[in-house]
Amino acid sequence: MNYSFWEKYFIESPSDITILGSGIVGLSTAISIKERNPNLSIKVLERGAFPYGASTKNAGFSCFGSVSELLDDIKNMGEKNCMEVVQMRWLGLQKLKDRVGMHHLEYQHVGGTELFRKSDHLLKQQCLDSLTYCNNLIADYLNIDNCYSANPNEKLKNFDNQCIYNQYEGTINPVTMMQRLKNICVSLGIDIIYGVEIEAIQKESHTLVAKHGLNIAYHKLIICTNGFTQELLSELDVIPARNQVLMTRPLTNIPLHSGYHLDKGYVYFRQYQGRILLGGGRNLDLKGETTSEFGNTELIQSYLVEILEQIYPGASKQIDHWWSGILGIGPSKYPIIQWHDKDILIGVRLGGMGVAIGSYLGEQLAEMIS
Numbered sequence: 466m467n468y469s470f471w472e473k474y475f476i477e478s479p480s481d482i483t484i485l486g487s488g489i490v491g492l493s494t495a496i497s498i499k500e501r502n503p504n505l506s507i508k509v510l511e512r513g514a515f516p517y518g519a520s521t522k523n524a525g526f527s528c529f530g531s532v533s534e535l536l537d538d539i540k541n542m543g544e545k546n547c548m549e550v551v552q553m554r555w556l557g558l559q560k561l562k563d564r565v566g567m568h569h570l571e572y573q574h575v576g577g578t579e580l581f582r583k584s585d586h587l588l589k590q591q592c593l594d595s596l597t598y599c600n601n602l603i604a605d606y607l608n609i610d611n612c613y614s615a616n617p618n619e620k621l622k623n624f625d626n627q628c629i630y631n632q633y634e635g636t637i638n639p640v641t642m643m644q645r646l647k648n649i650c651v652s653l654g655i656d657i658i659y660g661v662e663i664e665a666i667q668k669e670s671h672t673l674v675a676k677h678g679l680n681i682a683y684h685k686l687i688i689c690t691n692g693f694t695q696e697l698l699s700e701l702d703v704i705p706a707r708n709q710v711l712m713t714r715p716l717t718n719i720p721l722h723s724g725y726h727l728d729k730g731y732v733y734f735r736q737y738q739g740r741i742l743l744g745g746g747r748n749l750d751l752k753g754e755t756t757s758e759f760g761n762t763e764l765i766q767s768y769l770v771e772i773l774e775q776i777y778p779g780a781s782k783q784i785d786h787w788w789s790g791i792l793g794i795g796p797s798k799y800p801i802i803q804w805h806d807k808d809i810l811i812g813v814r815l816g817g818m819g820v821a822i823g824s825y826l827g828e829q830l831a832e833m834i835s
């Protein structure tokens with residue numbers, strides 16, 4: 466990289482607020498701050514040409530949790546913590562829809578469907594037995610009624626003939642979402658600088674050391690690097706988790722009319738313009754997928770292909786594209802929103818439903834920095 470004096474001066478000069486990472490959290494935070502404090506100068510630094518993590522690589526589910534996930538999370542985190550995270554997802558989705566707009570999100574209100582394998586009798590029964598309990602929790606925390614209902618599954622014959630439908634979920638296009646957020650940033654005078662990769666944070670001198678000899682001064686720094694955070698702050702309890710995804714070519718009569726979740730949300734699929742998108746399966750190789758390296762592996766690919774054949778026999782010959790993205794996860798699904806020192810704020814560990822939580826986190830971070 467051969468920066469001119471002008472470029473180097475522009476990048477290295479401190480803004481009032483510097484945000485690291487231009488994913489949904491970075492951009493939402495920038496917008497929420499600017500909405501509160503129009504006079505503050507804000508600079509967002511991003512290493513990629515796109516946000517190079519999850520925000521433009523995800524599956525585009527506008528979701529807040531299936532029944533089996535809720536039950537699992539309640540077991541691991543307790544009812545109150547689990548439902549607070551569900552509430553963050555719900556509030557985040559409302560904010561996202563208001564801010565970006567249904568048109569720019571390409572929002573499709575198709576609901577969410579939890580499917581069960583034919584062999585998953587026990588899990589299915591547990592979920593069906595807990596419907597009223599979960600609906601009551603959702604009503605208490607989100608103020609919406611009859612969220613989950615037991616439905617027949619007639620179309621996807623290779624799965625159990627009963628499923629659970631969530632009437633409040635939908636699907637979106639993650640790239641049109643992020644493009645809109647980027648355009649809002651530009652219209653508010655927020656600078657987004659791409660191609661700047663930070664290698665170290667020097668807290669004493671308030672400097673970000675970046676590739677190509679850049680030393681970027683900051684006053685207040687907000688870290689929104691999610692699954693990559695440990696590369697800069699190794700003490701934080703957030704680890705990377707890769708998710709692999711496939712998209713088929715357009716197929717005829719796809720039997721998908723909802724966003725589908727399988728295996729407690731580890732596997733997910735939907736349709737997009739007549740194509741099948743299918744991803745996940747990290748539970749098959751938790752160790753191997755605990756990585757911030759992008760890429761696809763034969764193990765997960767053949768697992769996803771097997772599921773694809775169960776959804777639509779013959780579709781495995783019609784796969785058009787594979788990719789991967791990196792989540793930030795940890796021992797709890799509670800995101801990390803905290804001060805690291807008096808000038809560094811952190812908003813990371815979005816988990817598998819960060820499209821939902823992202824805008825909520827942005828509001829929280831903006832409130833804290835204000």
Ligand SMILES: Cc1cc2nc3c(=O)[nH]c(=O)nc-3n(C[C@H](O)[C@H](O)[C@H](O)COP(=O)(O)OP(=O)(O)OC[C@H]3O[C@@H](n4cnc5c(N)ncnc54)[C@H](O)[C@@H]3O)c2cc1C
Pocket residue numbers: 485486487488489490491510511512513515516517518519520521522523524525526527528661662663664689690691692693694697707708709710744789790791792793813814815816817818819820821822823
């Ligand atoms: C395959 C996949 C499918 C998913 N599906 C869904 C879904 O359907 N619904 C849902 O709600 N959620 C989904 N998620 C999760 C969701 O996409 C994420 O939780 C969310 O996008 C996280 O946003 P973020 O801004 O925190 O992180 P990111 O989008 O990862 O942004 C972090 C940014 O920081 C930048 N960065 C990191 N380190 C540096 C550095 N040193 N210097 C400069 N820049 C740096 C990265 O390049 C990146 O752009 C999915 C995730 C994946 C991977």
